[in-house]
Amino acid sequence: xxxxxxxxxxxxxxxxxxxxxxxxxxxxxxxxxxxxxxxxxxxxxxxxxxxxxxxxxxxxxxxxxxxxxxxxxxxxxxxxxxxxxxxxxxxxxxxxxxxxxxxxxxxxxxxxxxxxxxxxxxxxxxxxxxxxxxxxxxxxxxxxxxxxxxxxxxxxxxxxxxxxxxxxxxxxxxxxxxxxxxxxxxxxxxxxxxxxxxxxxxxxxxxxxxxxxxxxxxxxxxxxxxxxxxxxxxxxxxxxxxxxxxxxxxxxx
Numbered sequence: 001x002x003x004x005x006x007x008x009x010x011x012x013x014x015x016x017x018x019x020x021x022x023x024x025x026x027x028x029x030x031x032x033x034x035x036x037x038x039x040x041x042x043x044x045x046x047x048x049x050x051x052x053x054x055x056x057x058x059x060x061x062x063x064x065x066x067x068x069x070x071x072x073x074x075x076x077x078x079x080x081x082x083x084x085x086x087x088x089x090x091x092x093x094x095x096x097x098x099x100x101x102x103x104x105x106x107x108x109x110x111x112x113x114x115x116x117x118x119x120x121x122x123x124x125x126x127x128x129x130x131x132x133x134x135x136x137x138x139x140x141x142x143x144x145x146x147x148x149x150x151x152x153x154x155x156x157x158x159x160x161x162x163x164x165x166x167x168x169x170x171x172x173x174x175x176x177x178x179x180x181x182x183x184x185x186x187x188x189x190x191x192x193x194x195x196x197x198x199x200x201x202x203x204x205x206x207x208x209x210x211x212x213x214x215x216x217x218x219x220x221x222x223x224x225x226x227x228x229x230x231x232x233x234x235x236x237x238x239x240x241x242x243x244x245x246x247x248x249x250x251x252x253x
Contacts, residue, residue, distance in 0.1 A: 008062035013069075016062035018127050020055040025120035027051050032113035069132040087208045090252070094201030097194030104191060163221060170228050173236060174200050174248050186241045196235075199245045203252020227253075 008016045031048045034040035067085050071077035103112050152158065178193030186192070228251055235247035 004058045005061040007058060008065060013062040013065040014127055014130070017059055017066065018124055020059040020062075021120045021124045021127070024052055024055045025117045025124070027055070028113045028120065029117040032110045032117060035108075035110040035113060066132075070130075072133055083208060087205060090201045090204035090208065092201070094198050094205055097197040097201075101191045101194045159218075163225070166225060167228065170225075170232055171200065171251055173232050174251060177236060181236070181244065186244075188241070192241075195245060196248045199248035200252040203249035205252075206249075207253045 011019075027048055031040060031045070034044060063085075067081050068078045071081045100112055103115070174196050178196040179190045182188045182192040182196070183190050231247045231250035231253075235244050235251065238244040238247060
């Protein structure tokens with residue numbers, strides 16, 4: 001996590017993204033071959049998932065640094081670019097799980113890995129031909145503890161980091177409990193857990209389109225966290241599939 005930002009600053013945001021996407025393409029292509037030849041064991045699957053997740057963690061700070069450089073250097077365009085990136089990510093999270101279920105049913109798991117490798121490869125091609133509008137901030141020397149000093153020196157940053165951590169942990173049940181809930185709670189296929197992710201992503205997309213107030217409020221933040229907690233509890237305890245889907249969408253909001 002913290003070292004990913006240092007790596008992106010040392011070798012450059014674009015180069016970090018290219019390397020991580022190439023590595024992800026290689027990993028998913030290998031998993032496709034293993035699955036196609038019936039050689040993909042559970043330990044190998046866990047290893048591949050861990051490595052792809054590691055590449056995502058390393059790429060995220062670089063992507064965040066690169067986005068503002070794609071628009072003119074002013075606050076309005078930068079905010080719009082960040083919002084568009086968030087909407088695109090959550091739109092993918094809304095559509096991709098349902099599409100994955102259909103692809104698995106039609107072609108098998110190996111083909112999903114192939115498509116994943118193709119998307120990483122396309123992203124590498126886009127990054128190589130990308131032209132930035134603004135300069136990407138770069139420091140000659142950066143250390144992990146520099147970021148810690150900045151965060152600990154500003155109470156608002158500490159609170160924001162705690163809120164982000166709380167939201168991340170609270171949304172995990174939708175990802176982790178989804179397969180078990182679909183199978184043992186509603187007696188459906190494990191594949192139906194993808195629809196929970198669709199609902200979560202749909203809630204996030206809808207939330208990004210709602211009007212925002214310019215002023216911040218700790219009460220509104222507390223209310224939002226409370227609503228998130230209620231949604232997750234409802235998701236886990238709901239006796240009906242439709243109610244769990246609605247609760248997952250509410251968690252995304």
